[in-house]
Amino acid sequence: MDGMKERLEALRTEALGELATVADPQQLNDLRVKYLGKKGALTEILRGMGALSAEERPVIGQVGNDVRAAIEAVIEAKQSAFQQAETENRLRAETIDVTLPGSKLPAGAVHPLNKVAQEIEDIFIGLGYTIAEGPEVETDYYNFEALNLPKDHPARDMQDSFYITDEILMRTQTSPVQVRTMKAMNGKTPVKVICPGKVYRRDDDDATHSFQFNQIEGLVIGPNIRMSDLKGTLLQFAQLMFGKQAQIRLRPSFFPFTEPSAEVDISCAQCGGEGCRMCKHTGWLEILGCGMVHPRVLEMGGYDPEQVSGFAFGMGVERIALLKYGIDDIRHFYTNDARFLGQFVRMQG
Template sequence: MEETLRELERRALQELEQCEDSNQLEAWRLRFLGKKGQLTAVLRGMAKLSEDERPRIGRLANEIRDALEEARASRQDALKEEERRRRLESERLDVTVPGWRFTVGGLHPLTRIIEEIEEIFLGMGFEIHEGPEVELDYYNFEALNIPKDHPARDMQDTFYITEEILMRTHTSPMQARTLEKTCPSVPVKIIVPGRVYRRDEDDATHSHSFVQVEGLMVDRGVRMSDLKGVLTVFARGMFGEDRQIRLRPSYFPFTEPSAEVDVSCPLCDGAGCRVCKGSGWIEILGAGMVHPYVLEKAGYDPDEVSGFAFGLGVERTAMLKYGIDDIRHFYMNDLHFLRQFRRGL
């Protein structure tokens, strides 16, 4: 049996040198050292040996197993080093090849407009709040004086998840949410940028999803003239220092009185052009004094405090500021269009 073990060791070492990769090495291990390997098969014959021979053959078998394991580990290290050398050789970089030209990105035009709006209102002491896009019917409608049978809901049909959960149609729900949390403290001065959803047809001026910025101010003695002053500062900061605004009577369920706000056309300076349809004015947002119902619903006393609110569309503002005639350009990911807004590049 000793000769058999020596022959097995010689043959195993010879075949080990022929292993060229890890798969062959694993096959070698199973063939010679595995539970069903050749060394185990030889050792099963130890039962036929005499009691004097068994300890000596057992020690020899263990020595051979250890030697083969050590040889396998050494061969494995050598194969890894060879594979590493071949990989480095095949992946060598040719430093003489011209490099890739990387294009530098920039902020999306809508992101730029949102940041400009935020900067203007932060300068007037407003805070920036955010709210959920998946909203409760209560905050989206009922807390804003729009009960379930109110006709104003037809103008803001949206995507319903359940009868009481929907995709918000405006950022105005944050009026109710914020006033509930702050009551009875004043002043409250916030703007709320965010995406809203309505079941509008997608065309050059409408989209089923767009970005809106809500504004709210509540304090003692807030008047309509304060609203006009704040919006004048905004219009001049966004469209130029010589802009003027005007307020036209309108209707919103959560403000009273309500107004549509126009800005003098920045393209023709109020003289009349194709963009402003010859009127010299362009509508930019809706606004009004916070309805007493909204204040009462949040816990405020409308005899003690008053406030104003406004909402503007970011896409509409960007279209006016940049002279863009189709809202869909903002969402088509056309690099020729977007590169125009890489300021300073």
């Protein structure tokens, strides 16, 4: 029995000694097999247990277990040390330069004119308007006559419009859509629409003029629409578009299709009305034209001006985009330089 005990202790010493010098996981595994495996040294010694007495067996069994536990503990400690080292190595090897640029998602831009138009459309949709559209090639009737601009009207100049025939032309304003809307409504109220779109006027192109440009007009008709409602609507629009602090100012003006008519200035968003280069030091930006729909226009649209009234307003999308983004030349909108377009990727603010 003493011989077994001593052999076990000798095994412990040998195993622990050998384990102390282990250098890699493979070697560790080999030693585990050598000492603790099914055919390992410990099993080999313990196989002699059968020859022991019933009293001796538990004693030697206990010693065997102790030796196993001692060897296992060292193996485990070694193993975990190896694993940690391996992990550290791996992390070191995987370290990258986080300052290199990433692979971005593609991001294109909506054209700035449509970006502005959509923003305006969204504001009016929020106020309960729908969007009406009409043809860009129009009849003289819808473009002029039905808007109280008969053929001999001085405000009408053949030279200012792109005619195709005597009766057909490129629309010079989006107002014909208002007339088409009125006719389509067949005398029903309320009418609450905005009409965005391209319009065309004979104009020599320069930094601030373009023969093709975009307008957005609005039309409201109802049983009791007042000029004060027009002011309220435009103020609401101005504050949603240009910020809560925006103010409006109406100046009497003239349009053949509205009476009374007004030019609308909005307090300069840049300087807040104190005067800067953008507003030419006036504190105000001229943005809109508006007025109460002329009774003749209502009549031609199929409404009785004694029963209903309405207001209309219109603005140039280019002008707002020029102001909003500080763009230097209106022609950029139509030459579509990718370096220009790429500047408008940001979300609508």
